[in-house]
């Protein structure tokens with residue numbers, strides 16, 4: 001890396017590829033000869049409309065979004081979708097299934113209860129969310145308006161390794177922390193959404209992929225800005241969209257293309273995660289709370305069995321240029337978030353550091 005950048009293992013907002021930042025930097029005062037920054041231009045201008053359309057096209061192509069689905073660029077934050085989903089989808093039968101596998105799915109289920117009956121299809125809180133439930137464990141209601149789950153549990157470091165089978169019940173998935181890290185069959189889903197700040201762009205953009213036929217049955221008191229139909233009809237531009245973030249997403253998507261698309265990214269990320277887990281599994285000091293078979297390739301949680309050692313590890317790692325390795329307070333210990341933009345070199349260097357720490361303590 002250059003520009004004196006450090007390896008940033010933040011869970012989010014998280015690092016972006018250096019080449020993307022450099023390109024944004026080069027274009028920051030004068031985008032494409034327009035004489036102005038993307039931050040300064042009208043969202044109704046031709047120049048911005050082209051950025052928007054190109055970004056839509058690239059996203060659809062890289063994610064394999066089929067016909068019949070809309071891609072929305074919203075400002076709600078991933079958390080805003082906790083409300084927007086039940087507001088728009090709950091009315092079909094008045095009830096929905098939620099799989100609680102961590103903090104964010106728990107918050108989503110709590111929010112949904114305001115708008116209908118929530119059936120807890122699974123809940124792994126009894127083991128502090130160290131594993132993902134199996135298909136057989138899911139308590140499914142065939143009459144649910146939708147089935148909701150969170151693909152990657154950012155805080156607990158677990159990740160679904162399969163797509164739940166829910167028959168005719170539409171699948172709704174929070175992919176905030178693993179979108180574009182592995183190919184996804186979008187046609188299996190009703191809604192996929194993600195806050196952009198983990199794997200795609202700066203904070204301020206939320207991407208929603210929605211099967212169009214699911215929109216238009218919102219509860220009568222649904223706020224205008226929380227209505228998928230409004231945003232579909234106006235192509236995400238009922239009001240000012242997060243223009244700068246959409247532009248940054250476009251640059252990120254070009255970078256994903258350079259890595260061989262999502263399939264190329266998947267190979268790189270699988271190798272990074274395997275390297276880190278292997279290093280931890282072969283250490284004397286460290287264990288991973290996430291159970292094998294449920295481990296996340298994006299957020300690697302680990303710890304030593306003494307708080308003193310954890311604190312020492314975090315302090316020494318930070319001094320050595322590995323930033324933001326402290327685990328979430330719900331889990332403790334350490335967490336290395338190794339999203340798409342984390343170079344393989346960063347994980348290699350971290351593994352060397354872990355090995356040396358393991359030897360010396």
Ligand SMILES: *Cc1c(COP(=O)(O)O)cnc(C)c1O
Pocket residue numbers: 012076077078079080104150152153154174175176177195196198
């Ligand atoms: C970060 C995160 C969220 C919250 O995102 P906001 O955009 O801050 O609301 C929700 N779900 C998951 C899985 C996350 O990682």
